[in-house]
Amino acid sequence: MSYDKQLIAAKKAASLAARLCQKVQKGLLQSDVQSKSDKSPVTVADYGSQVLVSFVLQRELPSHAFSLVAEEDSGDLRKEESQETLRRITKLVNDTIANDGTYNVSPLSEADVLTIIDCGTSEGGAIGQHWVLDPIDGTKGFLRGDQYAIALGLLDEGKVVLGVLACPNLPLESIRSQDQNALNKAGCLFSAQLSCGTYMESLEGSPPVKVHVSDTENPEDASFFESYEAAHSSHSLSGAIAKKLGVKAPPVRIDSQAKYGALSRGDGAIYLRFPNKGYREKIWDHAAGYIVIAEAGGVASDAGGKPLDFSKGRYLDLDTGIIVTNQKLMPALLKAVQDSLKEQALPSL
Numbered sequence: 404m405s406y407d408k409q410l411i412a413a414k415k416a417a418s419l420a421a422r423l424c425q426k427v428q429k430g431l432l433q434s435d436v437q438s439k440s441d442k443s444p445v446t447v448a449d450y451g452s453q454v455l456v457s458f459v460l461q462r463e464l465p466s467h468a469f470s471l472v473a474e475e476d477s478g479d480l481r482k483e484e485s486q487e488t489l490r491r492i493t494k495l496v497n498d499t500i501a502n503d504g505t506y507n508v509s510p511l512s513e514a515d516v517l518t519i520i521d522c523g524t525s526e527g528g529a530i531g532q533h534w535v536l537d538p539i540d541g542t543k544g545f546l547r548g549d550q551y552a553i554a555l556g557l558l559d560e561g562k563v564v565l566g567v568l569a570c571p572n573l574p575l576e577s578i579r580s581q582d583q584n585a586l587n588k589a590g591c592l593f594s595a596q597l598s599c600g601t602y603m604e605s606l607e608g609s610p611p612v613k614v615h616v617s618d619t620e621n622p623e624d625a626s627f628f629e630s631y632e633a634a635h636s637s638h639s640l641s642g643a644i645a646k647k648l649g650v651k652a653p654p655v656r657i658d659s660q661a662k663y664g665a666l667s668r669g670d671g672a673i674y675l676r677f678p679n680k681g682y683r684e685k686i687w688d689h690a691a692g693y694i695v696i697a698e699a700g701g702v703a704s705d706a707g708g709k710p711l712d713f714s715k716g717r718y719l720d721l722d723t724g725i726i727v728t729n730q731k732l733m734p735a736l737l738k739a740v741q742d743s744l745k746e747q748a749l750p751s752l
């Protein structure tokens with residue numbers, strides 16, 4: 404089965420959303436930051452991005468049933484104190500659509516915006532097709548002016564069949580490049596479809612280039628990625644695993660699924676993620692990255708070596724943590740992870 408049409412629509416949706424996010428990040432004001440019940444910062448761009456992706460997908464694929472599992476909902480925005488925020492989101496979305504020029508539509512109203520945000524409340528699951536969206540992954544990175552991604556995947560019968568990662572601040576060259584000029588040129592769009600490989604192009608438009616994960620078999624040559632935020636992933640556990648494996652390079656700490664993108668083109672060889680006990684991973688934090696890595700020849704699993712299961716609804720059910728690397732390094736990595744977890748569980752003497 405081909406998902407070509409959906410892939411074209413997904414790339415268009417994520418690119419347009421990226422434009423909105425870039426505009427907001429440039430002019431980021433403190434007043435853009437709201438507080439959600441989970442205390443994570445949510446910005447105008449977060450909602451605006453979700454509206455644009457949902458809008459474009461429905462426009463581009465009018466004959467397809469539409470189900471979207473997305474991170475944000477309109478609850479907070481419907482509150483009295485959010486009126487100004489809603490007004491700003493609506494204007495940003497309408498300006499972005501008008502500047503793009505593809506869609507000849509009358510401007511969306513604030514009520515339209517709320518309705519479109521709430522298109523993302525699907526529960527997903529193992530039956531049928533569901534889009535999975537993180538409108539801004541790496542909100543903390545976004546607010547800091549660092550890495551973030553617009554991450555969009557498609558599930559078919561519970562399996563990720565395509566994924567797109569728009570990473571506006573990721574350099575087009577390897578992040579390990581020493582060339583400052585090259586590092587200043589940023590804005591990558593990764594796209595992957597089942598059995599078709601992973602491609603990268605510039606967000607400004609360039610021919611897609613096929614990418615592949617690092618093929619290193621030697622952990623001494625491997626550098627590893629992890630969250631910038633220590634609260635999202637234990638830096639001490641990943642350090643212990645890397646040491647056991649023989650990794651020499653210091654960790655590369657960046658926000659968002661830009662890690663999966665950078666890994667898919669070989670900027671590093673390993674990604675380790677170990678949230679606090681009890682934290683439940685959401686499917687939108689990994690769906691797009693999972694297929695971008697798999698189609699580039701890599702493998703992502705939980706800490707027990709099981710593939711990630713996206714068929715269970717909005718959450719991933721998994722055994723402690725997520726590990727990602729190439730096929731050759733995975734057995735050694737898995738052993739180092741298991742040994743380190745056992746040691747960590749032992750009472751210290």
Ligand SMILES: Nc1ncnc2c1ncn2[C@@H]1O[C@H](COP(=O)(O)O)[C@@H](OP(=O)(O)O)[C@H]1O
Nearest residue numbers: 539540541542543630634635658659678679682
């Ligand atoms: N305590 C926690 N442990 C693990 N992940 C967390 C977390 N709190 C938030 N997250 C998730 O980590 C994501 C960012 O990952 P990373 O650390 O790789 O940048 C966040 O995505 P959002 O920014 O979309 O909310 C959020 O879903």
Ligand SMILES: [Mg+2]
Nearest residue numbers: 443444474542
């Ligand atoms: Mg969030």
Ligand SMILES: [Mg+2]
Nearest residue numbers: 537540541688
């Ligand atoms: Mg996220």
Ligand SMILES: [Mg+2]
Nearest residue numbers: 474537539540
């Ligand atoms: Mg998010």
